[in-house]
Amino acid sequence: MQMSSNVKLRYFSQVVALCCLLLVVVMVPGTAQESVASPGQDVDRLKRATVFITQVESENLTTTCIGTGTLVSYDGLILTNAHHSVLSDSCPGDILFVSLTLTVGEAPVPKYRAEVVQSDIGLDLALLRITQDFDGRILERDSLPILPFVTLASELSVGIDDTVTMIGYPDIGNSPLNSPRGTLTSFVAERSGGDQSWLKVLTAGAESIPGTMSGGGVFSRDGELVGVLTSAPTPSGTSSTDCAIIEDSNVDGFINNNDRCVPLGGFISVARSVEFARPLVQAAALDLQVTSLTTPSFNVQTQGTPSISTPFFAPAVVNNQPTTVLRSAPAGTDSLFLFFDYRNMTPETVYEVRVTVDGIPNEALSLPPVRWSGGTNGLWYIGSAGQTRPNGRYEFRVFVDGELAMDAPAAIDVGGPALEQPxxxxxxxxxxxxxxxxxxxxxxxxxxxxxxxxxxxxxxxxxxxxxxxxxxxxxxxxxxxxxxxxxxxxxxxxxxxxxxxxxxxxxxxxxxxxxxxxxxxxxxxxxxxxxxxGPLARVFTNIEFRRAESLTAEPNQTPGTNFPDGAHTLYAYFDWEQIEAGTLWTVQWSVDNQVFYRQTAPWSAPQSGSDFTMQLTAPGGLPDGTYKLELLINDILLTENEVSIGIGQLPIDRFNQSEGVRVRGQIVDVETNQGIEGVAFLVISELFSLEDFTWAENQLYALAITDREGYFEVDRPLEFDAPYSVLVEVDGYLPLGVDGFEISRARLAEEGGNPLELRIELTHD
Amino acid sequence: MILNNPSPGRPLTLTQRWSTLFTVLLAIGMFGLGLVLRAQITGAVAEYEDTRIGIRLTYPEKWLQDTNSGDYVFRVRDMTRAGFKTTIQISVQPVSSLTTERNVADQLARSRVLTLQDYRVLSISQSTLRDIPIEIVRYTYNDQSTSPFLQSFSTVVEGQDILTIQRGQAIIISFRAAADSFEDEYPVFDAFLSDLEF
Structure with a gap:
């Protein structure tokens, strides 16, 4: 490829002169921000990244479920709850409409359709991807505008009493976003994920968080996503507060009790830690799909109604086991866990734990209705660690699908001196x-x-x-x-x-x-x-990897641990010995040490065998990287192996940046003061000046086109202190351009924070 | 410039006559030079060559060029145009030995109707481009590719595809412009085709 030398711009000097004369950059204060916004928290961006999700039945286009979601990537990945987005008996809709907050302070506007690309029913998390326009027109991946998104906290960086912001839609789509600030009051430990499985949140004014905000984000002071607001409607919860009849779903001409009641969920007080969402996001971002190809030999489905039994208390948990059984706990106890056996549970089972202390409900220890994430049968625990509890008689009541599942509450007295008991x-x-x-x-x-x-x-x-x-x-x-x-x-x-x-x-x-x-x-x-x-168990052996050119192609006969790029599908094989049907085992895939798939399921293959086959594929081909397969039982790693594809490292995604200066504004005719439609606002990469710019798209950092009122929004945040060049050129007007368009954090703060508003006046030529 | 005759009725001197003539000629010359410079700027072209695909072409100099997409191998857009950005793009796709240009045109129509709003084929005809048989597809659709956070009307776009099969691959050369300026813009595409080598 060659470019002619005469492509260079000739108007650099005139542009510079015109810049001085004509570019009027008026910095005006941004839109009203939350008056108490935390430093580093761009609430406007967080709100724009929050979407309203409507699940609809295609047959008569009536609403079946609603909820909130959060955009977690620029290309349309939405993190939300599974209970209102994934097809189920309670949410039978097959179309997901996505509404955006176009103007902060106004109700959401339907813009797109989405599909579920990853989900975990038990964890109640789902990843949706915007795939169609509102009218059903397919959106190719690169035809979707770069959307505002939020970043997941790299680790759970919030602690008790930290301030958090919760964002979601407070009703069935009639009202603007609700973004109450509050406090993280405690963590709830659970077998599903350890000490920080759930984040208990409380708004500053102790206002209730409506169930329609379920799926929305909980954000740290830095504006990072730390949790997903969660409240699963109970199957029996059909009271008027738990659901709403909003449409003539049976098309009989009347809206009455014969119509579908859209579940809204109860008030929210917990958020699922974002740690659970990270593998789903990683898999969805890379389009990775893991499938087990070995046909199950046993049916390990549940039989009978869900039940719990043998409740007891423990002061600590080691490897998901109770350290001991407590009859009472001394004053100053800061860790307390309720253990119980469970049977016949399913991912769609909803459980709830209500705790009272001396007969008074204790919100900090209670867990509102949430989905079950523990599999079918086993030993479960829920509690908290490192949080001193007041003295009193603690009673735990566990509800399953809205019904009390214990004959009597599990009770323990906290207080008094530590007893020297056997x-x-x-x-x-x-x-x-x-x-x-x-x-x-x-x-x-x-x-x-x-x-x-x-x-x-x-x-x-x-x-x-x-x-x-x-x-x-x-x-x-x-x-x-x-x-x-x-x-x-x-x-x-x-x-x-x-x-x-x-x-x-x-x-x-x-x-x-x-x-x-x-x-x-x-x-x-x-x-x-x-x-x-020796003393160890040899359960899984001989993990091998083979590649295939396509989803339907046969895998290569030769296994390997290093494949050239272009692999479309990867097959993993392993042998196993002496595993009883129903034994919970865990398969975990990671790429470049980032887990993108982890599933614990009952063993359903024969007791021993060879070549258990798993398929890893991606529609556009597997991205370069080092992939690792780990096999575990009881969280004990039993075997692992890894394979590298291409250069063995994930490619860098240059668009995956949410922090920075968000630029928007209006381009107007200097004489009429009217906005000019369809003008291109070009932000040239900091590597090139106007003189170097040869009108190649790869020299651009970002691009924006004005709307019918002349307004524009740069689709990518600009990096702080990077010297971009900006060019505005449209037929009929004198061009404008400037080098060294550079914004520092201090400058942005002086101008009122994000977004940075520009007003650009063009003069007729 | 103002010329004063200091004494009416008195004939101009030879020097004055030469000065007047020179001034007029200078004005005409400068005007002509301006036209040439303007034509050089507005008609300036950039060259592009991709030996991998086997194409060589020229395109208007200040059109934004992109070759980093899976959908096309080359695309230029007139970013200085208000409204829909007039676009020329070339894409290639593998075909079998039995595939005809007409098959490609039909396949394109089927895929575009899913991705382009209100896509309609206006006509399909056969022609030649420098003795190479081609299929010409004219179509229209509504363009809505703007940020969801902005308020824009969709634009009616008119397009023309030139389809040909060369060396086992279909070459699709597309020209798209706002329907109300399609004819005005078409000479740019004509010039593009005349310089195109593939």
Whole structure:
């Protein structure tokens, strides 16, 4: 490719002169900002990146569900809740309309249609991508304007009592955005994600956050997205406060109780941590899709109604296991967790925990109705850590699908001095070596003859009665029950107990319960799977990768760990041994150490086999990068392997920048003061001056075209302190241009913050 | 410039006559030079060559050029034009040995109707471009490619595609302009085609 030398601009000198004479850049204060906006928080940008989502049934175009979402990429990725966007019994619509706040302070305007590209029903998160114009016309990826978006916090950077801003739509689309500021009052720990699974939020004036804001963003003082407001409507919640009849959905000419009631959800008090959304965003941004190609051999679907049982309290959690069982807690307790077993749960199950302290509802500890994210059966916990609780009697009531799921509330008294009571704690599992040391990964044991548990004991007195009982797949092994009198162990504060079932350890889920005087004192769960290799379990082996040229092409026969770019599809194969059907296992994919897929599911393939096949693909081809596949059980990494494609590193996306100076304004005729339509406002990259500009699009940093009133918005924020050049040239007017168009943070602050408003006057030639 | 005759009735001197003539000639010369300079500026062209695709062409100098898209191999737009930016673009797509220009035209119509608002084919005809058989497709659609945060009316765009199959690939040369200025702008496309080598 060659460019002729005469392409250079000839009017540099005249442009400079005209700049001095004609370019009138009038900095006017930006639109009214929140009077108490935090430094670094561009509320206007956050609002523009917040969208209203309407799920609609295509048959008669009636609304089925509504909610809020947040644009998290310039090319139309929207992070929101799954419960109001993903097709389900309660939300049966098949079209998603996206409305934007065109003018801050006004109701949203429908502009686009979107499709679900990633979702996790249990976590209640979904990623939508804008794919069509409002009228259904397909939008090619590069025909979509660069949209305002927000960045996800790189890590959960907020703490208790930090100020946050919540943004969402307060009703069914009639009102402008609501952006109350509030406080992060506490974190709620959950089995789904550890200590910071949920963010409890409270508005400054303690106003209620309406359910239609569900899916909206919670932003830190720096303007980063730290959480997704979440409140799942309960299936039985059909009261007028939980849903609204807004359209003649049955087309009978009347709007009455026979019409569909659009679920609105209850008031919101929690947000799902953005950490859960990061893999979905990463997968959606790269268009990556992971599919398991191995046909399930067993049906692991739920049978029966959801239920919970065996609730008890623990002061701490280690590897998702309770350290011990609490009967009471001393004053000053700052960590408290409710554990319980659950059965027959599904991702669409809605659960809720209501906590009272001395009979008074405690909002900080309670969890409003949210989707279930724990799979079908297992041991669950919810609670909080590092937050001192006042003395009192704490009662936890767990509701499932709107119904109380416990015969009696789980209760514990907090207060008084720490009691020196007999106690067992910290149960771990493994195999004993010849020296009597416990080896292994702790919670995944190989098939064999023996399982050994080691636990800590405190304040036991010789002769005290204690009992150990082992369970297999939820059934107690009667023969394993041992009740005996405690024997003095001297200075050693740990002891062991063994399980040696007849016929050896079969693959499956095991539990050890330890009782002192017939009261549960500790328990621990572990999984037996795989063959024995020393003290470890060999469960998954031989991960191999093969590439294919297309989705339908056969993969290459030769496996590899380094493929040239252009790979459309990647196949991963691995072998497995001795895994019981229903065992929860986790598959995790990452690229350049950024997780983009993590799913925990019940094992549904035969107990042993080879070439379990997974397919990783992207419609436009897999981007260069180093891909890693990790296989886990009980959060224990059992095997991993990685493969690099192309240069082994993700390409840099130069548009993926949300911080900076947002420029907008109006271009007018200097004589008539009327806006001029269709004028191009060219921002030339800081690498080129006006003289160097050869009218090549790759020399541009950004481009804006004026609307019918002469208004324009530069679609990308300008970087601070970068010396851009700006050119405005249109037939019939003298051209304007300037080098060194550079805005510092201080200058932007002086001008009232984002957006920076320009008024440009053009003179007829 | 004002010429005064200091004494009416008195004939001009030879020097005055030469001065007058020289002034008139200078004015005409400067006017002509201005026209030439203007034509050089407005008619200036830039050259472009892509040996990978096998095209060589010229295009109006101050049109914004782009080659970094998956949809086309070359595109120029007249950014100095108010309203819809008159556009010339070239795209290529692989075809089989049985594919005809007409097949390509039909396939284009089917895909564009999904992505362009109110897309209508006005006519399809056969012709030749420097003895190369071509298919000419004229069409119209409404352009709405503006920021959703701005208020713009859609523009009726008229377009013309020149389709030909060369070396196993369909070459699609497109010209698009606002419908009300299509004819005025068309000479630019004519000049583009006359210099185009592929």
């Amino acid at each position: 106690q067992f704690a910290n149960v771990t599992f493994g195999l004993l070596d010849q020296n009597g040391n416990l080896g292994g990964s702790g919670y995944v044991l190989p098939t064999g003859n023996t399982a050994t548990a080691r636990f800590i004991h405190r304040n036991m007195t010789p002769g005290q009665s204690w009992t150990s009982i082992w369970s297999f797949n939820g059934q107690r092994i009667t023969a394993s029950q041992v009740t005996s009198a405690w024997q003095d162990t001297g200075d050693i504060n740990t002891t062991i107990t063994n399980l040696q079932p007849a016929g050896g350890l079969q693959p499956g889920n095991y539990r050890l319960e330890l009782f002192i005087d017939n009261s549960l004192s500790a328990l621990g769960d572990f999984i037996v799977a795989g063959a024995q290799v």
